[in-house]
Amino acid sequence: MYRRHFFLFAGISVILTIPLAALTGFGFASLSDKFMQFVNSGQAPDFNQLTPSLLFLGAALLVGFALYPFTAAAVIYAACESALGHPVTLWGVLGGVLRRYIPIAGYLILVWLMAVMFCLLPLWIWIWVGWIAVLPVMLIENTGLVAAMGRSWGLLEGRWWRTFLILLLIGILWYVVRLALGAVLVTVNFLLQTVLSPVMTLAIVAAASEVLYALATPVVQIAIVLIYFDLRVRREGLDLFQLAQQMAAPQPAS
Numbered sequence: 001m002y003r004r005h006f007f008l009f010a011g012i013s014v015i016l017t018i019p020l021a022a023l024t025g026f027g028f029a030s031l032s033d034k035f036m037q038f039v040n041s042g043q044a045p046d047f048n049q050l051t052p053s054l055l056f057l058g059a060a061l062l063v064g065f066a067l068y069p070f071t072a073a074a075v076i077y078a079a080c081e082s083a084l085g086h087p088v089t090l091w092g093v094l095g096g097v098l099r100r101y102i103p104i105a106g107y108l109i110l111v112w113l114m115a116v117m118f119c120l121l122p123l124w125i126w127i128w129v130g131w132i133a134v135l136p137v138m139l140i141e142n143t144g145l146v147a148a149m150g151r152s153w154g155l156l157e158g159r160w161w162r163t164f165l166i167l168l169l170i171g172i173l174w175y176v177v178r179l180a181l182g183a184v185l186v187t188v189n190f191l192l193q194t195v196l197s198p199v200m201t202l203a204i205v206a207a208a209s210e211v212l213y214a215l216a217t218p219v220v221q222i223a224i225v226l227i228y229f230d231l232r233v234r235r236e237g238l239d240l241f242q243l244a245q246q247m248a249a250p251q252p253a254s
Helices: 006-041 047-083 090-099 101-117 121-130 134-141 145-156 160-193 198-214 217-236 238-248
Strands: none
Touching: 006 047, 006 090, 006 198, 006 217, 047 090, 047 101, 047 134, 047 217, 090 101, 101 121, 101 134, 101 145, 121 145, 121 160, 134 145, 134 217, 145 217, 160 198, 160 217
């Protein structure tokens, strides 16, 4: 699916990452430049002079937080619409996520709060896998957050370990892709250091890393959508239901 719709999924992921990449690159460049000035002058760092750079990094965090529901759900929404045979456009995807922005943000915040509050990693993994279908359920079935969480648990009943192993394999694949992209960044960093200053190199590499790593994100998000449909096929015979709908649809006159 990613190969057939590469420009769609990768384009959505990269476009949503560009604002964060720009702010991150500029913030790191400004901060590094100030530190280099302090090192060359032999003076202790003056945090008043670092304030603008820190503000830019803070702005990058806020922008990333505001865009997180889009970066987490936009590709999932596009994959859901594509799997259902619906036309997919960038504005349609952004609008679809925006209409469910609050429950999506609530789900993401809840997952991260549990990661912080639960000291036992196995407990967090157990709950997260049980909620793996929450976003597809909200986007396709148009349900609220609480109903989507219950629906996800119902779909995963008796299939938790199978789903966990699939996610583990997808996580390994995602990690390998990131390693490959990281090797590209190392090469770019080496080449840029020969022609640009260390500050400019850091800024470009920091921004490029955000954009390149965005290419690996759809691997996991598309897999989540396919897991959701697979669970519905196995538990509810979704494929037979869709076939019946197609057969019941009025046929064009010959």
